[in-house]
Amino acid sequence: MSALLITHNLTYRIDDRTLWEGLNLTFSPGDMVALTGESGCGKTTLLNVLGLLEEPSSGTITYDGQTIASRKGRRLMHRNVMGFMFQNYALVEQWTVNRNLILALRSVGIPSADRSRLIRRALRAVNLTGYGNRPIYTLSGGEQQRVAIARLLIRQSLRVILADEPTAALDADNRAMVMRHLRDFADSGAIVIYTTHNEETAALADRIIAL
Numbered sequence: 001m002s003a004l005l006i007t008h009n010l011t012y013r014i015d016d017r018t019l020w021e022g023l024n025l026t027f028s029p030g031d032m033v034a035l036t037g038e039s040g041c042g043k044t045t046l047l048n049v050l051g052l053l054e055e056p057s058s059g060t061i062t063y064d065g066q067t068i069a070s071r072k073g074r075r076l077m078h079r080n081v082m083g084f085m086f087q088n089y090a091l092v093e094q095w096t097v098n099r100n101l102i103l104a105l106r107s108v109g110i111p112s113a114d115r116s117r118l119i120r121r122a123l124r125a126v127n128l129t130g131y132g133n134r135p136i137y138t139l140s141g142g143e144q145q146r147v148a149i150a151r152l153l154i155r156q157s158l159r160v161i162l163a164d165e166p167t168a169a170l171d172a173d174n175r176a177m178v179m180r181h182l183r184d185f186a187d188s189g190a191i192v193i194y195t196t197h198n199e200e201t202a203a204l205a206d207r208i209i210a211l
């Protein structure tokens, strides 16, 4: 499969420190790729740059042959193409699980008639049936991580999934479940890129990029 997401000579510097330089990476539909390296080497920063959330110091990124330079272009990519799983989950703590998921569905224009069905299905898929009315702050870290996966599952158009330490707070069973969902995304043709410190989790990727 030909490459869809490509980095061209990507470099990132903070003050006088170079985190990474001259990265020429290619990602094709169906790729599942792990980013590894010691703490502070710039894995999260690379994920943010690939996700068009941060600008590199130099170099460019193309998606489907296009450089996404405008704010509108980035907004469309974030709305239709890219899904994130951040280390802090980026959930609204005071809101219920359902309300957090409704927000995600509304932001991508899913009609309200379809929302409850999609939410029920996604919560079932991450073993959180019955959690819909619980405020996020009452959930454990691992449960919140699974809500973050459910939020990706309900957005079916995603072509690029960027996940920062997606299994960090999970026990072995839930780690396997989350990685299975990420593999399903890749099997359905998405590019999945995730950071990890865990060697077993890294070994589940098709390719490891060691920074």
Ligand SMILES: Nc1ncnc2c1ncn2[C@@H]1O[C@H](COP(=O)(O)OP(=O)(O)OP(=O)(O)O)[C@@H](O)[C@H]1O
Pocket: 014, 019, 037, 038, 039, 040, 041, 042, 043, 044, 045, 046, 195
């Ligand atoms: N806005 C910023 N200002 C200053 N330093 C920053 C900024 N963002 C990141 N850094 C530094 O850049 C380095 C890389 O951070 P990053 O979070 O990408 O590393 P990481 O490899 O993901 O680390 P970890 O494995 O610990 O999560 C760190 O030393 C961090 O302190």
